Amino acid sequence: MPARILDGKQTAREIRGELAARVAVVRDRLGRPPGLVAVLVGDDPASALYVKNKEKAATGAGFSGEVLRLPGTTSEAELLGVVDRLNEEERVDGILVQLPLPKQIDSDRVIDRIRPEKDVDGFHPENVGLLAIGRPRFASCTPLGVVELLRRHGVETRGKRAVVLGRSNIVGKPMALLLLRKGAVGDATVTVCHSASEGLPEIVGEADLLVAAVGRPEFVKGSWIKPGAVVVDVGIHRRPDGSLCGDVAFDEAAEVASWISPVPGGVGPMTIAMLLANTVASAERRGGWTAEG
Numbered sequence: 621m622p623a624r625i626l627d628g629k630q631t632a633r634e635i636r637g638e639l640a641a642r643v644a645v646v647r648d649r650l651g652r653p654p655g656l657v658a659v660l661v662g663d664d665p666a667s668a669l670y671v672k673n674k675e676k677a678a679t680g681a682g683f684s685g686e687v688l689r690l691p692g693t694t695s696e697a698e699l700l701g702v703v704d705r706l707n708e709e710e711r712v713d714g715i716l717v718q719l720p721l722p723k724q725i726d727s728d729r730v731i732d733r734i735r736p737e738k739d740v741d742g743f744h745p746e747n748v749g750l751l752a753i754g755r756p757r758f759a760s761c762t763p764l765g766v767v768e769l770l771r772r773h774g775v776e777t778r779g780k781r782a783v784v785l786g787r788s789n790i791v792g793k794p795m796a797l798l799l800l801r802k803g804a805v806g807d808a809t810v811t812v813c814h815s816a817s818e819g820l821p822e823i824v825g826e827a828d829l830l831v832a833a834v835g836r837p838e839f840v841k842g843s844w845i846k847p848g849a850v851v852v853d854v855g856i857h858r859r860p861d862g863s864l865c866g867d868v869a870f871d872e873a874a875e876v877a878s879w880i881s882p883v884p885g886g887v888g889p890m891t892i893a894m895l896l897a898n899t900v901a902s903a904e905r906r907g908g909w910t911a912e913g
C-alpha cells in the first residue's frame with residue numbers, strides 16, 4: 621500500500637482562503653491591509669524566486685506585500701538602517717529578511733534588530749525563547765507549517781516517537797519544540813539527530829513521525845523508515861536536470877510510509893501560508909484584538 625500524500629499545496633490554498641475573512645476585518649478596523657515587507661539582499665536566483673512567491677501569495681490574499689530589493693554590496697549598517705525604518709512604520713505588521721545574507725552582513729545582528737512584534741519569521745531570540753517556554757508568539761513558519769499540514773490531514777503524534785533530522789535554528793530546533801507541546805499534533809517523544817549522529821538509520825527507524833531537514837538531497841533511504849511511519853520532507857534541492865527533490869528518497873519512502881509529503885507541493889507552500897497567518901496575527905495584535913475576539 622503506497623503512502624497517502626500530505627498535500628501542502630491544497631492545504632495552503634485552504635488556509636489562505638480562511639485567512640481572507642480575517643484580512644477583511646483588519647482592513648475594516650485598521651483602514652489598511654495587513655502589511656508584509658520582505659527584504660532581499662543580493663540576487664541569488666533561488667532566494668529571488670522564493671521572495672517572488674511570497675509576494676504573489678501575499679498580494680493574492682489581500683495583503684500589502686512588498687519586496688525591498690537591495691544590492692548584494694549593501695553593508696550591515698545600511699541593512700540595519702532599513703530594518704530600523706520598517707520597525708517604525710505603522711503600516712508594516714511583518715518584516716522578513718530573506719536568509720542567507722551576503723558574507724559582509726552578520727545575520728544574527730540583523731535578526732536581533734527586528735522588532736520582535738513584527739518578526740513574523742519567528743527568528744528573533746525573544747520569539748524563540750517564548751516558544752521554548754510554551755508561550756509562543758511567532759513560531760518559525762516551516763515547522764509551524766509541518767504541524768498544520770499534519771493536523772489538517774488528521775495525523776496525530778500524541779505519545780508517538782518523533783525524530784527530527786536536522787538541528788537548525790530555523791527548522792530542526794523549533795520543530796522539536798512544537799512537537800513537545802501539549803496537543804494532538806504534539807505530546808511526542810522527540811529525538812533530534814543530525815549529520816554527526818552515529819547510527820542514523822537506526823534512530824530514524826524508530827520514528828513514527830520523521831521530519832527530515834538535513835539539507836542533503838535524497839539523504840534518507842526508504843530502507844531506514846519504519847513501516848507505517850509518517851514522513852515529512854522539509855528539504856528542497858534542485859537536481860542538475862532542473863527538477864526538485866527533498867531530503868528523502870521519495871519513491872522508496874512512499875512504499876513503506878503511511879503518509880508522506882512531496883517536494884514540491886508539501887512543506888514549501890505551507891511555509892508561505894504560515895507566514896501570511898503570522899502576519900495577520902501580527903496586524904490583529906497590533907490593532908489590539910485577536911482572532912478569538
Ligand SMILES: Nc1nc(=O)c2c([nH]1)NC[C@@H]1CN(c3ccc(C(=O)N[C@@H](CCC(=O)O)C(=O)O)cc3)C=[N+]21
Nearest residue numbers: 670716717718719720741884885886887888889891892
Ligand atoms: N527569512 C527567511 N524566511 C524564510 O521562510 C526563508 C528564507 N529566509 N530563506 C529561504 C527559505 C526557503 N523558503 C521556501 C519557501 C517556500 C518554498 C516553496 O513554496 N516551494 C515550492 C516550490 C517552489 C519552486 O518551484 O522552487 C514547493 O515546495 O512546492 C520553498 C522554500 C523560505 N525560506
